[in-house]
Amino acid sequence: MGISGTGSVAGTARDGWSSRTAFILAAIGSAVGLGNLWRFPAEAGANGGGAFVVFYIGCVLLIGLPILLSETLIGRHGQASAPESVRRVALQSKASPAWGLLADLGVLGSFLILSFYCVVGGWVLYYVGIFAVDVVQSGPFGGAFESMSAEEIEALLPDLFANGPLMVGLDALFLGITLYFVAKGVSGGIEWVAKWMMPAFFVLLVAITIYSAVGGAFEETVAYLFTFEWDKLTGPVMLAALGQAFFSLSLGLACMITYGSYVGRSVNLAGTSTIVAGADTAVALIAGLCLFPIVFAAGLPANAGPGLMFQTLPHAFQSMPGGPLVGLLFFVMVAVAALTSSVSLLEPPVAWMIDRFRIVRPVSTGIVAAGAMVLGALSALSFNTMGWFHPLGFIPLFEGQGMFDVLDGLTAKLFMPIGAILTAIFVGWIADRRLVDSENGLGGILHLFWLLLVRFLCPLALLGILIAGLFPDLFGG
Numbered sequence: 110m111g112i113s114g115t116g117s118v119a120g121t122a123r124d125g126w127s128s129r130t131a132f133i134l135a136a137i138g139s140a141v142g143l144g145n146l147w148r149f150p151a152e153a154g155a156n157g158g159g160a161f162v163v164f165y166i167g168c169v170l171l172i173g174l175p176i177l178l179s180e181t182l183i184g185r186h187g188q189a190s191a192p193e194s195v196r197r198v199a200l201q202s203k204a205s206p207a208w209g210l211l212a213d214l215g216v217l218g219s220f221l222i223l224s225f226y227c228v229v230g231g232w233v234l235y236y237v238g239i240f241a242v243d244v245v246q247s248g249p250f251g252g253a254f255e256s257m258s259a260e261e262i263e264a265l266l267p268d269l270f271a272n273g274p275l276m277v278g279l280d281a282l283f284l285g286i287t288l289y290f291v292a293k294g295v296s297g298g299i300e301w302v303a304k305w306m307m308p309a310f311f312v313l314l315v316a317i318t319i320y321s322a323v324g325g326a327f328e329e330t331v332a333y334l335f336t337f338e339w340d341k342l343t344g345p346v347m348l349a350a351l352g353q354a355f356f357s358l359s360l361g362l363a364c365m366i367t368y369g370s371y372v373g374r375s376v377n378l379a380g381t382s383t384i385v386a387g388a389d390t391a392v393a394l395i396a397g398l399c400l401f402p403i404v405f406a407a408g409l410p411a412n413a414g415p416g417l418m419f420q421t422l423p424h425a426f427q428s429m430p431g432g433p434l435v436g437l438l439f440f441v442m443v444a445v446a447a448l449t450s451s452v453s454l455l456e457p458p459v460a461w462m463i464d465r466f467r468i469v470r471p472v473s474t475g476i477v478a479a480g481a482m483v484l485g486a487l488s489a490l491s492f493n494t495m496g497w498f499h500p501l502g503f504i505p506l507f508e509g510q511g512m513f514d515v516l517d518g519l520t521a522k523l524f525m526p527i528g529a530i531l532t533a534i535f536v537g538w539i540a541d542r543r544l545v546d547s548e549n550g551l552g553g554i555l556h557l558f559w560l561l562l563v564r565f566l567c568p569l570a571l572l573g574i575l576i577a578g579l580f581p582d583l584f585g586g
């Protein structure tokens with residue numbers, strides 16, 4: 110039992126974080142994930158470096174952080190699953206409980222993301238396995254990996270993609286680990302992972318970054334990531350940065366509402382949200398400073414997109430001393446970050462099921478995970494066996510796309526922006542001002558500034574994302 114007080118489930122005390130630190134670590138754990146380590150460097154690399162990075166930081170401060178605070182305050186006030194929390198806030202504000210729909214959408218969205226996030230988590234486990242076998246068999250400095258050609262290393266990913274059963278098995282493994290911790294509850298499982306894994310993650314990140322900075326092309330990286338060129342800041346680059354900021358902060362998906370619902374009354378949400386957003390952004394930047402020096406030192410390109418982490422980087426490790434060992438530690442670090450995010454994706458639907466149907470946690474977790482496994486398997490098989498299956502192919506936006514891309518597109522283009530726009534409107538315009546004021550922990554001018562952002566800038570900017578996602582031709586993207 111944590112500090113969040115009593116709750117609604119079958120008359121029992123509601124589980125919650127045992128301390129403010131536990132909440133901060135769990136929220137950072139949710140935010141820091143594949144988005145920071147895989148997507149951020151890839152997007153920055155593909156979108157011209159500095160311009161993307163500077164605009165990204167602006168998006169986090171002016172749009173991401175205000176929404177993060179809005180989501181956690183809804184949850185903390187509601188003290189229930191995300192949809193129920195929104196409904197409670199709506200009813201107390203004399204608004205329609207139908208606003209709860211915004212979080213119903215979020216719960217569904219986080220379930221959908223979970224299903225394909227674990228597929229990518231499975232790829233990470235695969236690389237952990239490859240490097241682990243090499244290090245165990247031939248020590249940290251060499252072995253099978255050292256003698257592979259560049260083509261062979263880069264072929265590891267397409268070879269994995271071609272192997273349907275292996276992809277499904279790895280997905281099941283990653284989802285199974287996620288299920289184990291969520292089934293154990295908030296304070297006993299999710300918090301435990303955050304408390305042990307996040308410090309380990311930070312130690313690994315700093316150690317590998319120092320190794321990379323010393324042995325790799327650090328100056329070139331700094332110039333690349335922080336040289337701001339106005340002409341590179343095009344419409345598509347700005348939209349990519351805003352979308353990335355949202356994904357990275359776990360927004361628009363009921364995750365932060367759910368995590369907020371386990372927070373105690375005494376915690377200042379403005380302060381903790383700022384810490385979470387700051388840490389998430391710092392990790393994204395450090396991930397760039399960690400990856401690119403190794404890539405540049407090996408004379409490889411920065412703009413490989415998704416292949417950057419799974420192909421370019423393993424190739425580059427080859428030319429570094431102790432590369433296989435560093436590769437192992439690197440992918441363990443990525444796996445840890447992905448796990449603390451995947452638990453936060455599983456928790457919203459589980460909390461919803463517990464609240465809505467009064468099904469005990471272990472069973473709820475099992476049911477949600479089983480559903481995610483079905484969709485996950487279809488996603489994994491969309492790379493090989495079921496490449497012909499285009500579930501939403503009749504909609505032009507999804508023409509020719511397999512399950513993985515459909516789920517990715519649906520969540521990024523529809524669920525996240527719609528969830529976030531509705532959250533901004535709900536907190537900015539609908540919810541009772543006294544209720545919002547008493548929850549957010551902001552005073553004076555900062556409070557006013559936050560309110561202005563939530564009321565005007567956030568919905569408008571997110572509307573831009575939504576429109577650009579649905580009509581890519583409009584923006585030349």
Ligand code: PHE
Nearest residue numbers: 140142143144145356357359
């Ligand atoms: N923020 C996580 C990451 O960066 C992904 C995530 C998105 C987690 C949405 C929860 C909700 O990888």
